[in-house]
Amino acid sequence: MLEVRHLSKSFGDRVAVADVSFVAETGRTLGLLGPNGAGKSTIVNIIAGVLRPDRGEARVHGAAVDSDTSPAKRLVGFVPQDLALYEELSALDNLRLFGSLYGLAGAELDARAASALGVARLSDRARDRVETFSGGMKRRLNIAAALLHEPRVLLLDEPTVGVDPQSRNAIFDTLAELRSGGMTLIYTTHYMEEAERLCDRIVIIDHGRVLADDTLDGLYARLPAHARPVQQVVTVRPTLESVFLELTGHRLRDD
Amino acid sequence: MTHRLAAMRALVAADLQIFFRDRRSVILNLVTPLAIAGLFGMVFGGGGSAPAGRLAIAVVDQDGSAISRAVAAGLAAEKTLAVSSLDEPAARDLVLKGKVRAAVVLPPGFGEAAGRAFLRSTDRPRVAVLYDPSQAATLAMVQGLLTQHVFTAVTGELFSGDGGTRLIDESLASLDTQGTDAAVTADLRELLTRARSLNERNRSQGGAGTASGGGLSVPFEVGDEPVTSGSTPYNAYAHATAGMGVQFILMMGIEAGVGLLLLRRRGLWLRLKAAPLARGTLLTARVVSAALMSLVMLAVLYGGATLLLGVRVDGSLAGFLGIAVAFALTTAAFGLLIAALGGTPEATRGLAIFATLVMVLLGGGWVPSFLFPAWLQQASLALPTSWAIGGFEAMTWRGLGLAEALPTIGALLAFTTVFLVIAVWRFRWDVASR
Ligand SMILES: Nc1ncnc2c1ncn2[C@@H]1O[C@H](COP(=O)(O)OP(=O)(O)OP(=O)(O)O)[C@@H](O)[C@H]1O
Ligand SMILES: [Mg+2]
Numbered sequence: 001m002l003e004v005r006h007l008s009k010s011f012g013d014r015v016a017v018a019d020v021s022f023v024a025e026t027g028r029t030l031g032l033l034g035p036n037g038a039g040k041s042t043i044v045n046i047i048a049g050v051l052r053p054d055r056g057e058a059r060v061h062g063a064a065v066d067s068d069t070s071p072a073k074r075l076v077g078f079v080p081q082d083l084a085l086y087e088e089l090s091a092l093d094n095l096r097l098f099g100s101l102y103g104l105a106g107a108e109l110d111a112r113a114a115s116a117l118g119v120a121r122l123s124d125r126a127r128d129r130v131e132t133f134s135g136g137m138k139r140r141l142n143i144a145a146a147l148l149h150e151p152r153v154l155l156l157d158e159p160t161v162g163v164d165p166q167s168r169n170a171i172f173d174t175l176a177e178l179r180s181g182g183m184t185l186i187y188t189t190h191y192m193e194e195a196e197r198l199c200d201r202i203v204i205i206d207h208g209r210v211l212a213d214d215t216l217d218g219l220y221a222r223l224p225a226h227a228r229p230v231q232q233v234v235t236v237r238p239t240l241e242s243v244f245l246e247l248t249g250h251r252l253r254d255d
Numbered sequence: 256m257t258h259r260l261a262a263m264r265a266l267v268a269a270d271l272q273i274f275f276r277d278r279r280s281v282i283l284n285l286v287t288p289l290a291i292a293g294l295f296g297m298v299f300g301g302g303g304s305a306p307a308g309r310l311a312i313a314v315v316d317q318d319g320s321a322i323s324r325a326v327a328a329g330l331a332a333e334k335t336l337a338v339s340s341l342d343e344p345a346a347r348d349l350v351l352k353g354k355v356r357a358a359v360v361l362p363p364g365f366g367e368a369a370g371r372a373f374l375r376s377t378d379r380p381r382v383a384v385l386y387d388p389s390q391a392a393t394l395a396m397v398q399g400l401l402t403q404h405v406f407t408a409v410t411g412e413l414f415s416g417d418g419g420t421r422l423i424d425e426s427l428a429s430l431d432t433q434g435t436d437a438a439v440t441a442d443l444r445e446l447l448t449r450a451r452s453l454n455e456r457n458r459s460q461g462g463a464g465t466a467s468g469g470g471l472s473v474p475f476e477v478g479d480e481p482v483t484s485g486s487t488p489y490n491a492y493a494h495a496t497a498g499m500g501v502q503f504i505l506m507m508g509i510e511a512g513v514g515l516l517l518l519r520r521r522g523l524w525l526r527l528k529a530a531p532l533a534r535g536t537l538l539t540a541r542v543v544s545a546a547l548m549s550l551v552m553l554a555v556l557y558g559g560a561t562l563l564l565g566v567r568v569d570g571s572l573a574g575f576l577g578i579a580v581a582f583a584l585t586t587a588a589f590g591l592l593i594a595a596l597g598g599t600p601e602a603t604r605g606l607a608i609f610a611t612l613v614m615v616l617l618g619g620g621w622v623p624s625f626l627f628p629a630w631l632q633q634a635s636l637a638l639p640t641s642w643a644i645g646g647f648e649a650m651t652w653r654g655l656g657l658a659e660a661l662p663t664i665g666a667l668l669a670f671t672t673v674f675l676v677i678a679v680w681r682f683r684w685d686v687a688s689r
Contacts (some may be wrong), residue, residue: 050528068533078529088273100265101530103258145526159553
């Protein structure tokens with residue numbers, strides 16, 4: 001479980017986050033939704049312990065993330081918005097390095113790295129340098145790198161930017177597996193359809209403030225009656241994505 | 256704690272792996288200092304076996320007397336000088352252009368006047384020494400040699416030259432007109448009369464009549480011996496290697512600092528910070544990897560200098576290694592400091608170029624620091640580069656022992672500590688990826 005209480009953070013005069021609170025239940029996916037500059041990354045960075053809030057706190061399973069070496073940081077996996085990989089190193093070397101930052105070593109580290117590579121569907125590219133990877137492969141590795149220490153809470157800051165539908169679907173499958181394994185997911189995006197597809201609960205943020213915090217159904221119910229979706233008889237057209245996937249196949253494009 | 260060490264080792268290994276991955280850049284990084292050290296060493300006199308360059312000076316003899324010719328000949332015979340005989344405008348022109356370091360102008364009537372002034376307190380002739388103000392040190396040297404040769408030539412002419420008797424006679428005649436003490440006058444007359452008969456005897460015996468023979472000479476000779484470790488002569492390459500090693504290691508430390516700032520702009524920085532590690536661990540890892548790279552560079556540089564330039568660690572090897580490790584740490588900490596103060600990679604690079612040039616120049620990396628004014632030599636002790644260069648020289652061609660290395664190692668570690676403390680204090684930790 002993740003509790004965020006009264007978080008505030010300013011950069012100089014600019015208020016990035018203003019008194020934000022929410023709770024993410026264990027094993028659920030919470031979507032942080034907001035336009036560019038809303039403060040999503042700032043919130044996630046604070047939870048990950050890479051940014052100090054001006055006020056408020058984040059607690060993971062009761063433990064505060066309040067210093068560089070807080071034990072709570074071990075419970076958190078962080079997928080930064082920007083790719084956070086050593087381009088010059090192989091996928092495997094990246095994972096080994098990040099694992100050892102969490103105290104993993106030896107056979108355990110090797111096993112975790114191998115399993116993370118499997119999750120990222122990158123086992124056959126393990127020894128290739130990251131700079132030779134496509135954008136989608138890097139995004140998948142970026143997620144895998146956060147899983148090595150088996151965190152309880154996974155923070156994903158726009159993890160699907162610039163990936164093709166094949167990779168995105170692979171990522172969604174991975175996230176579904178993780179959630180069914182009991183992991184709590186915080187998913188940051190401004191793609192509504194991603195939020196609809198993945199999230200149990202959604203926090204909508206703008207200008208650093210929480211505008212809504214509810215389930216999907218609860219959010220729909222907030223709309224004025226005339227704007228609510230109604231049951232209509234329509235001709236269901238196939239989505240463009242389904243055409244795209246029909247033509248290009250569902251297989252990952254890693255070559 | 257073992258976790259922290261393991262994490263640090265992993266970070267250092269990643270840094271080194273990335274550094275050594277780019278073979279071409281590694282080779283350039285390692286070979287350039289050696290090449291430049293070779294070049295500098297050559298310019299500053301090479302391996303010590305080559306004779307030191309002669310100082311080019313001009314002599315303008317406007318007098319043409321026996322004495323002036325003897326002075327010119329005496330200077331020309333000096334093995335430290337390369338003397339050309341010119342007229343004054345030509346000499347002045349060459350001094351101005353820096354082609355000769357100085358020109359000695361012996362004016363008309365110089366010999367006559369100098370001989371007279373030696374015997375009596377008449378007006379002394381004025382010898383102009385034109386010198387290149389950028390080479391002021393040569394002035395003293397030329398004046399010294401000139402004094403010696405004028406003295407020899409004048410006394411030689413008086414005691415054995417044709418003109419000598421005439422000058423002595425003149426002085427004898429003038430004794431009566433000077434209203435000095437009668438006893439002193441008698442003594443002087445005695446002395447001059449003896450000198451005159453000595454002159455006549457010299458001329459009738461040797462018949463040489465040359466001003467250079469038979470004169471007084473400077474009553475000592477200088478036996479000069481370069482003081483080095485003994486087994487090897489002074490090696491200009493040893494100085495150049497120390498200077499270039501220090502310069503390039505400094506640049507490497509700065510690159511490491513800039514690399515940290517570039518890293519701070521990337522998402523990777525966030526991932527590193529998200530790990531349960533103290534910030535000191537992350538910064539220390541960077542310092543250690545930069546120091547290790549510096550040590551590799553030093554090893555290659557001194558290895559190459561040993562094989563190709565004849566540079567040898569004649570002093571304490573332990574002292575040499577100690578200084579190497581201490582200076583590698585200093586530069587890594589310096590890179591971090593510059594990064595902390597510079598703030599952005601761009602500003603840091605600008606600041607770094609300035610800082611490196613000043614530190615290397617004033618530290619004596621390019622030209623030996625003994626050429627500096629005294630206050631500057633003192634002030635340069637505030638620079639780690641000065642300590643390092645001095646230390647490397649002490650352990651190589653000066654051949655000094657471990658005891659001489661310890662103050663240097665201590666000073667360098669003190670610099671490291673100060674740099675690190677300021678760097679960690681000033682480093683802006685919380686700059687997000689964008
Ligand atoms: N390091 C920083 N220095 C100054 N201002 C910052 C910094 N980081 C974020 N901000 C500002 O804080 C506000 C929130 O930024 P944040 O990155 O959290 O938004 P976001 O919701 O993640 O946006 P996006 O969808 O573009 O990623 C913005 O106005 C941004 O300009
Ligand atoms: Mg963001």
